Amino acid sequence: xxxxxxxxxxxxxxxLVLMFVTLAxxxxxxxxxxxxxxxxxxxxxxxxxxxxxxxDTANWLYALHDYSGARYTAIKQITPANAARLAPVxxxxxxxxxxxxxxxxxxxxxxxxxxxxxxxxxxxRTCKPKWRHTWKPRGAANWPQNRGVAVKDGLAVRGTSDGYxxxxxxxxxxxxxxxxxxxxxxxxxxxxxPLIYDDLVIIGPAGSENAIGGWIGGFRLxxxxxxxxxxxxxxxxxxxxxxxxxxxxxxxGGGAVWTAMTLDAKTGLLFAATTNPAPxxxxxxxxxxxxxxxxxxxxxAHTGKVAWYRQLVPHDTHxxxxxxxxxxxxxxxxxxxxxxMATAGKDGMLRVLNRETHAVLFSTPVTTRExxxxxxxxxxxxxxxxxxxxxxxxGPSYNAVTKMLYTPAVDWCGTFKxxxxxxxxxxxxxxxxxxxxxxxxxxxxxxxxxDAVTGAVKWKYHSPRPMVGAVTSTAGGVVMAGELTGDFVVxxxxxxxxxxxxxxxxxxxxxxxxxxxxxxxxxxxxxxxxSPFWVDENPGAPxxxxxxxxP
Amino acid sequence: xxxxGYALAAAGSMRPGVxxxxxxxxxxxxxxxxxxxxxxxxxxxxxxxxLSVGVAVVGLGLVGLAPFxxxxxxxxxxxxxxxxxxxxxxxxxxxxxxxxxxxxxxxPEFIASWGKPTLTLDDFYYIVRKTMPKDLPGSLxxxxxxxxVAFILQQNGLPDGDKELTPDPLIMKAVRFGPATxxxxxxxxx
Numbered sequence: 001x002x003x004x005x006x007x008x009x010x011x012x013x014x015x016l017v018l019m020f021v022t023l024a025x026x027x028x029x030x031x032x033x034x035x036x037x038x039x040x041x042x043x044x045x046x047x048x049x050x051x052x053x054x055x056d057t058a059n060w061l062y063a064l065h066d067y068s069g070a071r072y073t074a075i076k077q078i079t080p081a082n083a084a085r086l087a088p089v090x091x092x093x094x095x096x097x098x099x100x101x102x103x104x105x106x107x108x109x110x111x112x113x114x115x116x117x118x119x120x121x122x123x124x125r126t127c128k129p130k131w132r133h134t135w136k137p138r139g140a141a142n143w144p145q146n147r148g149v150a151v152k153d154g155l156a157v158r159g160t161s162d163g164y165x166x167x168x169x170x171x172x173x174x175x176x177x178x179x180x181x182x183x184x185x186x187x188x189x190x191x192x193x194p195l196i197y198d199d200l201v202i203i204g205p206a207g208s209e210n211a212i213g214g215w216i217g218g219f220r221l222x223x224x225x226x227x228x229x230x231x232x233x234x235x236x237x238x239x240x241x242x243x244x245x246x247x248x249x250x251x252x253g254g255g256a257v258w259t260a261m262t263l264d265a266k267t268g269l270l271f272a273a274t275t276n277p278a279p280x281x282x283x284x285x286x287x288x289x290x291x292x293x294x295x296x297x298x299x300x301a302h303t304g305k306v307a308w309y310r311q312l313v314p315h316d317t318h319x320x321x322x323x324x325x326x327x328x329x330x331x332x333x334x335x336x337x338x339x340x341m342a343t344a345g346k347d348g349m350l351r352v353l354n355r356e357t358h359a360v361l362f363s364t365p366v367t368t369r370e371x372x373x374x375x376x377x378x379x380x381x382x383x384x385x386x387x388x389x390x391x392x393x394x395g396p397s398y399n400a401v402t403k404m405l406y407t408p409a410v411d412w413c414g415t416f417k418x419x420x421x422x423x424x425x426x427x428x429x430x431x432x433x434x435x436x437x438x439x440x441x442x443x444x445x446x447x448x449x450x451d452a453v454t455g456a457v458k459w460k461y462h463s464p465r466p467m468v469g470a471v472t473s474t475a476g477g478v479v480m481a482g483e484l485t486g487d488f489v490v491x492x493x494x495x496x497x498x499x500x501x502x503x504x505x506x507x508x509x510x511x512x513x514x515x516x517x518x519x520x521x522x523x524x525x526x527x528x529x530x531s532p533f534w535v536d537e538n539p540g541a542p543x544x545x546x547x548x549x550x551p
Numbered sequence: 552x553x554x555x556g557y558a559l560a561a562a563g564s565m566r567p568g569v570x571x572x573x574x575x576x577x578x579x580x581x582x583x584x585x586x587x588x589x590x591x592x593x594x595x596x597x598x599x600x601x602l603s604v605g606v607a608v609v610g611l612g613l614v615g616l617a618p619f620x621x622x623x624x625x626x627x628x629x630x631x632x633x634x635x636x637x638x639x640x641x642x643x644x645x646x647x648x649x650x651x652x653x654x655x656x657x658x659p660e661f662i663a664s665w666g667k668p669t670l671t672l673d674d675f676y677y678i679v680r681k682t683m684p685k686d687l688p689g690s691l692x693x694x695x696x697x698x699x700v701a702f703i704l705q706q707n708g709l710p711d712g713d714k715e716l717t718p719d720p721l722i723m724k725a726v727r728f729g730p731a732t733x734x735x736x737x738x739x740x741x
Binding site: 097098099137139140141142143144162184185423425426427428429431434435436437440529531532533539 | 642660674686
């Protein structure tokens with residue numbers, strides 16, 4: 001009797017179980033989209049345009065403006081003398097309940113911005129919508145963040161949180177192809193803007209906290225087919241694997257990427273910042289330097305082969321990702337032109353490397369650093385920066401006129417604590433401990449201007465909230481930044497004097513692009529909650545504001 | 552470890568107030584019963600019996616022993632308590648758990664993320680309390696986390712039952728989040 005009642009119970013739930021099975025089986029969906037035939041499309045921007053993006057004043061062609069990652073334009077219309085005359089020209093609400101960390105791209109008068117699922121194109125002068133594409137996730141999705149598209153040959157390519165690379169027709173927004181390249185089931189998620197070079201789309205997944213084995217991949221621009229893959233954690237026997245001493249059976253991972261990369265087209269080298277090893281805090285189970293986590297890796301952009309690397313935070317136990325692999329710039333030192341690279345990360349350090357010798361030219365702290373060498377314990381160790389510290393997804397701007405680097409940073413300390421017992425749930429958060437902020441509202445921010453050759457601090461701005469949004473500077477002598485208070489702020493690039501302030505009504509934690517169309521310099525500011533970690537009182541909905549000087 | 556989890560689940564279900572039927576209502580329980588005729592009498596609970604259940608479980612090859620979240624592992628009243636607590640989560644995860652600035656807790660993305668035979672309800676409960684609330688993870692009483700988990704199960708259309716979900720890891724580890732498969736779940740590396 002009991003047996004039959006059990007069988008009956010099993011039958012009564014069978015429908016639900018079946019539903020769960022169907023929905024839970026990612027293999028049930030096709031890996032490649034067969035929808036939306038590729039309509040005729042434009043050719044802009046070409047490779048030549050992308051290579052010349054640094055001096056292009058009409059467009060903003062890469063997440064960081066150009067391959068060097070300068071976050072700088074040669075446009076000079078807005079200056080310290082007239083910046084007070086800035087005013088909003090138009091605004092566009094994306095109409096999506098999502099985070100907003102996009103880096104706006106501007107090409108041929110059209111701006112493309114993203115949320116976790118939506119990609120929209122608007123007129124860069126009037127904010128009038130052109131097209132809209134909404135991605136419908138086909139499997140497990142991890143973090144709902146997206147940092148923008150990359151453009152080339154009439155395509156806009158972006159990643160999705162369920163691991164797809166999606167190419168849209170830049171003119172119409174129609175899907176040209178979609179290819180699953182990352183595996184969300186193991187904790188991978190695509191948040192970074194891709195970089196397109198020649199016929200390759202280059203991207204890698206975030207997910208060090210989920211103990212993924214980080215990688216960067218090159219995929220054919222025409223199809224999304226995989227061409228090469230660099231593994232941030234070398235397989236056993238490969239160079240670098242000796243830097244991981246791990247007890248049998250313990251899961252380790254990390255080295256994921258989640259911020260925009262840079263490229264030196266002269267040498268064909270791609271530069272990426274890799275992030276923390278996992279479990280984040282439990283360094284005891286992964287003795288050694290843990291290559292290639294928290295490193296700058298220089299890869300051959302066509303093959304993915306490692307040309308050189310420089311690890312900046314070896315054997316990290318604080319989740320202090322290296323997040324920035326740029327800007328790249330040349331400086332004259334001792335009468336010689338030296339190729340340099342700025343890098344920064346969540347440990348709150350701005351470092352500049354020599355790209356030839358790979359030596360560190362200088363290191364300058366850009367936020368509070370305290371107790372950084374004290375080991376994390378079960379009892380708890382207070383340290384600064386905290387787990388959301390230092391330089392997050394927005395990195396320095398290099399100004400070719402002032403020869404300064406302008407770096408946003410988070411100042412938010414707290415206590416790191418190890419777990420008694422390490423527990424790994426496949427594909428899920430695997431910190432090996434906990435972190436408690438000093439207080440949920442204690443976070444502050446800094447914008448620091450430093451001499452790009454000596455590292456000397458030239459000026460500092462203290463923000464009432466963490467600074468995670470982009471910083472953009474211009475040849476006109478202004479530095480533009482956003483705050484989590486919602487304020488868009490313009491500073492004098494030389495002195496740091498505040499010139500203009502406008503509250504967008506939502507927190508700013510995304511990109512700031514500037515471009516000149518029809519003789520007018522425009523500034524596009526992305527306003528809206530970057531993620532729940534950063535905002536409480538004024539999250540804001542994803543909105544683009546466009547500014548220009550009042551006549 | 553899954554292996555240990557199953558064995559301990561059997562031992563744990565000998566505890567007062569915990570129904571063995573509740574803990575082992577999987578479809579294949581009849582197979583198990585035919586081989587373990589001495590099992591499933593709470594009154595006979597003893598350490599020796601627990602051990603033999605554990606050994607027998609291993610001997611059976613771990614096929615389909617644990618129940619699923621689809622089999623009524625929480626109560627309606629508990630989910631209602633969870634609904635009240637969830638209000639603090641709605642800003643980021645959505646009023647209808649549909650997601651927003653944080654991941655959805657219902658729908659195909661959520662089910663694709665968690666509906667796996669390798670994951671137990673305790674895995675979900677563990678991740679929730681280790682990561683939430685965002686400002687102070689782990690700061691709620693454990694019972695509050697189970698109430699919230701119950702609410703999330705309810706909002707995913709999973710049926711309630713007559714026993715409350717308790718924060719006892721021995722029980723939670725016995726409840727598989729996803730459906731059974733023909734293969735034995737791999738042991739997650741530790």
